[in-house]
Amino acid sequence: MQQTMARYTWGGDEFLFVEITEGMSLEANFISNSIANALELQQLAGIVDICPANASLLVRFDPDILDWQQLERAVRALEQEVRAATDKVLRTRIIEIPVWYNDPYTNETGARFREGYHQRPEGNDLDYAAEVNGLADAEEFIKRHHETPWLVSMVGFVAGLPFLYQLVEREQQLQVPKYLSPRTDTPALTVGYGGCFSCIYSVRGAGGYQMFGVAAAPIFDPAQRLDDFSDFMIFFKPGDIVKFKPIDEAEYRRIQTEVDAGTFRYRQTPIDFDLSAALADPNKYTLSLLEALNGI
Structure with a gap:
């Protein structure tokens, strides 16, 4: 330390x-x-x-x-x-976040902001992210993005937006430059990436992170309709651990129906985040985190 x-x-x-x-x-x-x-x-x-x-x-x-x-x-x-x-231990939780990767909403938005805004006018943000990380294609980038857990390092910029730091060896971390110029539009719940941080845009608005997909459920609920927001309108807390789960359009629509009905609940479980174990053997430790989530 x-x-x-x-x-x-x-x-x-x-x-x-x-x-x-x-x-x-x-x-x-x-x-x-x-x-x-x-x-x-x-x-x-x-x-x-x-x-x-x-x-x-x-x-x-x-x-x-x-x-x-x-x-x-x-x-x-x-x-x-x-x-x-x-003992370097922080009491927190691990949460599963369903994401529709390579969705039409972020792809359509990205297409409107290629010329003059983006480093790579052809293709989409996932194609560019795979290229700058030396990966074969967008599918390989998506796999690298969702297969390991992420730490919520802070919450802010706009209400409820989490900054997410990948829990892998530093040399294995994905890194993607931001847009050359910020967009004036980003769909709500866009999963984005800038530098070494991923994020989820809690509301629709401007943004400069690369766009990879959309989360299926709210992370900011001012009306506190859903049970996960009974204590506070913002879902994420610094120190949370996130595991992205890739879903298809049918699963996305099903979750949206649950959200509209007020019945959706995030899969999550309490854990103790052990800093020493995470630093000593990141790959082994991330497997233990995923086992905790799979054991729900």
Whole structure:
């Protein structure tokens, strides 16, 4: 575990920014999420919001209630505890996300934004992603995308959008450049990819990530109609583990019917994410995560 302590800076008189490292890593993300969880459990009066990110943490607080020096001391103490802990374990869950890959909605949108927006005017985003990763074709890229689990490293940018980091050896990670210029349209629930991060667009809107398919069920439900949103309108939490499941059009339509009826539930199960095991043997550890999901 990297022992260099985080950098602490302030945004006005209401925000504390904790930069764990300059670049994303499993270690940095684990520290960020662990500090955030521990700080939430302390229930310090005056904390308004705690926002863990890829390799950092933002805390909003009310300076009329919570002294800034007290907050910094509390967070620094938690950072030291997290770094010194022998067991690097985060209580979380693994979730199955059904995806219709190579669907007509993202393909039609991509076709409207080829000229002047995209590096490869011919083909679609999956063809381009396979090419830049040295893979045989789009089907091989899809297989590489769904066969391993992903870590939700942060949630944000737009409401409920998860950033997803592939749990494989770094040299095996898929990487795809973003569009040359952002699109002005992206279908809701598009599964996208930019750099080393995958994502799911929670709502329709602008975007610059390559588009590979559409998720079948909501991840943002302001009305909280579905049972998975009974506690909060946003489904994903930092630290969640995601396993994409490829589905065809018939299965996509069936799930949509369940969503419309209010009966859809995600397949998910609680797990303990063990950072040391994940770093020691990523391939073996990801198999154990998938076994937990298959055992539901």
